[in-house]
Amino acid sequence: MRVTNTKATAAELTATEKRVLLALKEEKKECDQRSLSEKTGINEDAVMQTAFMLAQKGLCEIKEEKKFYYRLTEEGEEYAGKGLPERRALDFLMDEKEATVEDLKNEFGVRGNIAINWLLKKKWARIEIRERGRSLIPASIVQDGLSSGVDEEILKIVNKGETEREILVSQVKLKEGEINGFLTQLISRNLLETYSSVERKIMLTEAGKEVLSQGISIEEEIAQLTPELLRTGSWKGRKFKRYDVNLPSKETFPAKIHPYQRILDRMRRIFTEMGFTEIKGELVQSAFWNFDALFVPQDHPARDMQDTFYLATRKPIEASEGLIRNVKQMHEHGGSLNSTGWGGEWRKELGEELLLRTHTTAITLSYLASHPEPPVKVFCIDRVYRRETIDATHIPEFDQLEGIVMDRSVTFSNLLGLLATFYKKMGFPSIRFRPGYFPYTEPSVEVEVYMPERGWLELGGAGVFREEVTNPIGVKYPVLAWGLGIGRLAMISLGLTDIRDLYESDMDWLRKARVF
Incomplete structure (x- = not known):
C-alpha cells in the first residue's frame, strides 16, 4: 500500500501500533514476532495482529516462509534402532535360504506380515509354493548383499x-x-510425521521510517468506555482508540455436511429411489467370500500379500459344508457345469485366511447366498482396503459402491440401462460402455463418462455373474452386478486433482465448497 500522507497516518496510529513501530526502529533490520513480543511486552499473537494492521497501512512489510519438518513416530524410532522389518526378515532369509510365511510370522510376530509385504514390494524376495507351503525365497538382486535404501x-x-x-x-x-516418493512411503507406513511452520519476518517500509522520523509519542488510549469511566468522569481529556467503520466485517460460515459425505448421501438416495435396499457387512472377511466364492483362482495376483491386507489369524469359513464343497469342485473341475474350472487343488486353509475386504462384493455375494430366490435388488456403499502406494489417485482405504439385481428375466441390457440412469442422475449425461474383463462376470463392461476438459474417464466395472459364481451358492437366475469407484467420481464432481484432498481438514476449502 502506498502512503500519501504520513502525518495523517501517524495521527491514526494506536498505542500498540506505535510500540511495534518503535521496536522495529530499534532492530533496524527485519525482526521476527518473538523478538518484537519481548521488546514490546505484547504477546506474540497480538504483535502479529498489529503487524498486519501496520502492513495494511503501508508502514511495514511482512515476509512469510513456510518450512517443513520431519520427525519419527514411536514405530519409526523402533525401526531406526532395530532396522526395518523387511531388512531383518531379509537377513533371516539369507541365513535360512528360504522360509515359509508361517516361519516369518513366528519369527517376527506382529511385524511378520509387514516384513513379508515389503519384501515382496521391494522385490527382495519372491513367493513359491514348496512342500512346506508358501515360501519366500531371496531374490537374485540380494544374493551379493544389499546396501541401505533411501528409506x-x-x-x-x-x-x-x-x-x-x-x-x-x-x-x-x-x-x-x-x-518425495520415499517420504510419502514412510509417512504412509506411519514411521514418519511431517509438520510445517510459517516463519514471518517483519521490517519497516520507507513510509514507516518516515513516520518514525517525524517523531511519535505513546499515549494510552481508551479502547472501551466502561461504566466506571462514566461514573468517575475519568474519560474526560483522555484519548479514545479510533475505529474504522468502513472495514469489512468478519465472514461467517454456517455449518454444512462435508462435500464428500453429500456425494455418498446422494448415491444412496438415487439407488433407494430406484427401489434398492442398502446392506452392510463386516470389514474383516475370509478369503473364501472375498475371493474363492467369486471364482478368483487361489494363485491370482490380487490375492498376494503385496495387494491385500491379511490378518495374522485364520477362522473357519462361515458357510455350510455343502457350499464350501460346491466352491471347491467349481475351482478344481467346473463342478456340474460345462466348465473346466481352474484345475489343481483348491485348498480350504487358504480360504480360511482373514483379510480386510478388498471389495464389497463379498457382502453382496454373501447376501445373495442367503437369499437365492428372486427378486433381489440391493446395494452397498462402504469402505474397502488394498495395499496401494499413496499418491494423487491412490489410497489404501477408500469407498466403493457395489450392487446386484437378481430376477428371472433380467438381461445385460437392463444392467446398462440401470447404470446409465444412475450416472445421469449424478450429473454425467454422456456415458459409454467398453468391453472389459473380470474373473467373476461375463459379459463384462467398463463404464466411462465424458468430461469436456478431460475426455473419457473410466469410473467402474460391471457385468453378469458367471455361472461359476452363482451355481455353487444355489442361485439359478441371472445376477447383474457392478462395482463403482466413488473416489474418482467425487474428485470429478468437486473439481479436485488429488484424492487425498477428500479426507483433508482444509477449512478454507470446506467453507468454499459448493452445496448441491
Whole structure:
C-alpha cells in the first residue's frame, strides 16, 4: 500500500501500533514476532495482529516462509534402532535360504506380515509354493548383499532429531523431486510425521521510517468506555482508540455436511429411489467370500500379500459344508457345469485366511447366498482396503459402491440401462460402455463418462455373474452386478486433482465448497 500522507497516518496510529513501530526502529533490520513480543511486552499473537494492521497501512512489510519438518513416530524410532522389518526378515532369509510365511510370522510376530509385504514390494524376495507351503525365497538382486535404501537412510537422519526438509534433502543427496516418493512411503507406513511452520519476518517500509522520523509519542488510549469511566468522569481529556467503520466485517460460515459425505448421501438416495435396499457387512472377511466364492483362482495376483491386507489369524469359513464343497469342485473341475474350472487343488486353509475386504462384493455375494430366490435388488456403499502406494489417485482405504439385481428375466441390457440412469442422475449425461474383463462376470463392461476438459474417464466395472459364481451358492437366475469407484467420481464432481484432498481438514476449502 502506498502512503500519501504520513502525518495523517501517524495521527491514526494506536498505542500498540506505535510500540511495534518503535521496536522495529530499534532492530533496524527485519525482526521476527518473538523478538518484537519481548521488546514490546505484547504477546506474540497480538504483535502479529498489529503487524498486519501496520502492513495494511503501508508502514511495514511482512515476509512469510513456510518450512517443513520431519520427525519419527514411536514405530519409526523402533525401526531406526532395530532396522526395518523387511531388512531383518531379509537377513533371516539369507541365513535360512528360504522360509515359509508361517516361519516369518513366528519369527517376527506382529511385524511378520509387514516384513513379508515389503519384501515382496521391494522385490527382495519372491513367493513359491514348496512342500512346506508358501515360501519366500531371496531374490537374485540380494544374493551379493544389499546396501541401505533411501528409506533407511532417512530414518537414520531423522532419528537424530526433528529435521528440516532442506537439510534432509541435502544429507540424503537426492534432488528435491526424487525424495518425495520415499517420504510419502514412510509417512504412509506411519514411521514418519511431517509438520510445517510459517516463519514471518517483519521490517519497516520507507513510509514507516518516515513516520518514525517525524517523531511519535505513546499515549494510552481508551479502547472501551466502561461504566466506571462514566461514573468517575475519568474519560474526560483522555484519548479514545479510533475505529474504522468502513472495514469489512468478519465472514461467517454456517455449518454444512462435508462435500464428500453429500456425494455418498446422494448415491444412496438415487439407488433407494430406484427401489434398492442398502446392506452392510463386516470389514474383516475370509478369503473364501472375498475371493474363492467369486471364482478368483487361489494363485491370482490380487490375492498376494503385496495387494491385500491379511490378518495374522485364520477362522473357519462361515458357510455350510455343502457350499464350501460346491466352491471347491467349481475351482478344481467346473463342478456340474460345462466348465473346466481352474484345475489343481483348491485348498480350504487358504480360504480360511482373514483379510480386510478388498471389495464389497463379498457382502453382496454373501447376501445373495442367503437369499437365492428372486427378486433381489440391493446395494452397498462402504469402505474397502488394498495395499496401494499413496499418491494423487491412490489410497489404501477408500469407498466403493457395489450392487446386484437378481430376477428371472433380467438381461445385460437392463444392467446398462440401470447404470446409465444412475450416472445421469449424478450429473454425467454422456456415458459409454467398453468391453472389459473380470474373473467373476461375463459379459463384462467398463463404464466411462465424458468430461469436456478431460475426455473419457473410466469410473467402474460391471457385468453378469458367471455361472461359476452363482451355481455353487444355489442361485439359478441371472445376477447383474457392478462395482463403482466413488473416489474418482467425487474428485470429478468437486473439481479436485488429488484424492487425498477428500479426507483433508482444509477449512478454507470446506467453507468454499459448493452445496448441491
